[in-house]
Amino acid sequence: MDSDLKNYSVSLNLMQLYTTREIEQLQRHEDLPYLIEIMEWVKNFLGRPHPKLGRTGAVCPFVPLSLKSNSIRLAVIHTKHLYPEQLEEIVKSYRDIFLEMDVKGQELAINKAFLLIFPDIHIEDAPKQVDSIQQKLKPLFVESGLMIGEFHKRNESPGLHNPNFRPLRSPIPLLAIRFMVEADLPFLQSPADLHLRIRYLEAYLKRFGQNFTDETKFTNAHQALSLAKEQLKKENLVSYCI
Known part of the structure; x- marks a missing residue:
């Protein structure tokens, strides 16, 4: 166009x-x-x-x-x-x-x-x-x-x-x-696409940095990000072996 x-x-x-x-x-x-x-x-x-x-x-x-x-x-x-x-x-x-x-x-x-x-x-x-x-x-x-x-x-x-x-x-x-607010975490960790989920969670953690008012959400976001990266690593490894 x-x-x-x-x-x-x-x-x-x-x-x-x-x-x-x-x-x-x-x-x-x-x-x-x-x-x-x-x-x-x-x-x-x-x-x-x-x-x-x-x-x-x-x-x-x-x-x-x-x-x-x-x-x-x-x-x-x-x-x-x-x-x-x-x-x-x-x-x-x-x-x-x-x-x-x-x-x-x-x-x-x-x-x-x-x-x-x-x-x-x-x-x-x-x-x-x-x-x-x-x-x-x-x-x-x-x-x-x-x-x-x-x-x-x-x-x-x-x-x-x-x-x-x-x-x-x-x-x-x-x-x-x-x-974005802290309560948006469920919407950002839901995508089935691991690349997209990682992208969202990284943006979420960057948005709030160390200024979380709810430490549970801070912990949950880090755990969700680590899990998504681990899953992606396993999928890439399987793809490579195949």
Whole structure:
């Protein structure tokens, strides 16, 4: 793809990010229905307890504080005339914006989140289009100290505390960007691909260094990394012998 076309598509689709308070004040905007629908989903689903969650507290424990500090920003991205490579560049550009954006007022960096909404992606196409972008870009985000999550109505990812709960289902397909936290360890040690698992665990340990607040997670991450490296070494040895 021509680089000028790629740069043009990125600049054209880097739409404005709105906080939830700004959305509440918007009166006329072509994307207002999408912004409102996701804002309400954040408040009434992610930000509240759920009987099937399997633990106490909100579905996403950071959302209540993020809403209180006005730290969640939403953008609507229209994908109808974009190549997959163009959409990937746009999402990567939001990663850069996320890292460069300073927190303001009562915001806390750990509560900052971007929600990139894709209203043009059909529900049936979301598993292929949204999931593929998330899987391709996740290593880049993780190594930047970030997490990127895929949300849509067909998401079958189970909850950590209840395998029958589906916490990543949203009314409109979207990708969420936030800072990595210590509690993300289960998501980073789960890939079956040992190379990817090692890459994630190394990024996790680099992110927190010696500043872990939970020593158990520090120990578990080191153990998981050592085990993954040992498994990879054995697989390489077997392959060499064969």
